[in-house]
Amino acid sequence: MTTTGHETGLAPLRTGGDGTGVSGPEVRGRGPEARTARAATGGLGAGTGGGLGSGADDGRPHAPDRVRPGVRVGRALGLGLVLVAVLAASVCVAVTLGPASITVADVLASVGARLGASASGLSPMEDGIIWNLRMPRVLTAAAVGAGLALCGAVMQATTRNPLSDPYLLGLSSGASVGAVVALLVGAQFLLPAAAFIGAMAALLATLGLAQLAGGLTPARTILAGVAVSSLAGALTSLLIFWNAQGDSYRNILSWLMGSLSGADWRDGILGTVAVLVIGVPLIASARLLDAFAFGDDAAVSLGVRVERVRWLMLAATAVLTGILVSMSGAIGFVGLVVPHAVRLIVGPGYRAVLPVSALGGAVLLLWADTLARTAFDPRELPVGIVTAVLGAPVFALLLARRKGGAA
């Protein structure tokens, strides 16, 4: 090997020709001695910026873009624990809010009585309001929020598109067709089933179209989703235009904008179970999503079977979204905004992003729904309006901050 000659020829160039006013001898990056010396003096943790910044290869100072190790892990863990506590407290507090005055102590007593502790001492009506009306609704809101945020994060990773959300594969518009049909024929009790069938039909159409176009690449998946969404959206509009009047029109509108007003225990339990059964494996395989960061080829060379993983992940999120959308209607912005907000705090690693997003989504939708049902009491707002009104400005703020951060 003969590069020694080149190196000696290069040395004067490096020290003399810099001209950018960099002070001190240029020793970095030269052989193992220099490296170990640096590692020994500089260490790895905080405060290395000063020592290394002055001699960077590109001559730019780079203190601002440093992220100290451990900070992200600590933040993720801390934020996760805080959110668990906030979620538990939110459930208790949100149940007390509403026309009937109920205290947190009442809530705990009622729950305690169900779990076998001493009798609550509440009137049957108070107990019924807590246990049969508000509790299932709060639980459903938390489950739907957690599921949507989780699915949004997974969609954004598998399609490598920051604008992806859980409805990307045409799910919400497919569910809408099903729901509108159910409402128009007056079979309200069939609405969840019809919405779920509509969502799955849209999913199959999208994946089939993408596969037909040559495979499940991010771009094809998104384009196929757009095509299916437009078609289903037009179909929904057509149905409403021809048929809907009066009450059914109002019902349809409320469903299309997302509402949890019909949530009962069946919804709460189904939603929670679905989020756990599908969400836990997703969180366990979060590392696979990290591998998508540099594209499909890089993921393959890291040992990831890209096509299979993308199929499985998209199918899992689609089924979960289909279940949630069938009970809540299309609630926007939660799946889009929450993962981005979480990334800004805990960093881009999906092992942290997925669980923290789920917790954040649960807390967010729980409070958005509480606001929706109490703000204009006795009238109820569709919760989708609340999430959009809250979500859009927050999203704009995040975008602006991100630009300022120059990341």
Place this chain on the structure above:
Amino acid sequence: MSLVLEGVSVDLGGTRIVDGVSAALPRGTVTGIIGPNGAGKSTLLRALAGLVPVSAGAIGWEDTDLLRLSVRQRARLLALIEQSAHTSEPLTVREVVELGRMPHQRALRFGGASAEDAARVEDAMSTAGCLDLAERRYTTLSGGQQQRVGLARALAQEPQLLLLDEPTNHLDPHAQLRTLRLMRRLANDGLTLIAALHDLTHAAAVCDTVLVLRDGRLHAAGDPDSVLTPDTIREVYGVEADVLRHPRSLAPVFALSLPEEAWTAGPAADSVAADGLGGGAAGIPREPQDSRSAGSTSSPNAVMELRGSAAT
């Protein structure tokens, strides 16, 4: 012999890109794949990495059939460093290098990297020379720095085979030489390296074996001195080559020119450069001047002519 290619062919979209390449590459050596654009260099590397299917032939590594390995087994055996790796995620360098540990981690699991993973990541960054960048954001790095991070990520995979697609492309001279030196050192440590290279001087400096591809076929193979001859270079690239020697290291240096260019004007180009008429306005004729010695005589008229053409 460690890596054996037997009649390896790759078809993409109905076109044969790589056609019956056979070679045997010993462990602990650097092999350069050279050839003009479209000769199939990158495709051959991608076939080895399992990114494109091999349509015919066999690839063996020691006793294993490379083509029968699962994606994950292959990722433990070999790593590919592509020309440039882009991401929009604000990952730190350490997080990028940690990705290299994935083939060794269970797919379904909770929790972070193990102590062993952390140690391997640290080693890989230290070897590739990017330990000081560990907490920087990958997206803010220069091309040369990103390339070192890519190397570190590949090393974190603990591969036995390292595939590099034009590793010196887009790099400044310092980063180029640094990359070549590291490649040499890794081979001395027992790794087997295969690199697609454009720069013949680099290939001659770093490679034990050179495979010359032309239209997907193996045109010549062997050690650089016997393969990188003016005849072969003319046949493959259609350029005239003068093989010079580096004044201190005595490594071969290739001075290239287009056959129809009347390089009688060559000496003039040297004086032009000495006069400081840089800037590449002269286009192609500037290329060979790097390696030509400055001692040649020049005619003032030729200088005037070249200046005139450069100004227009």
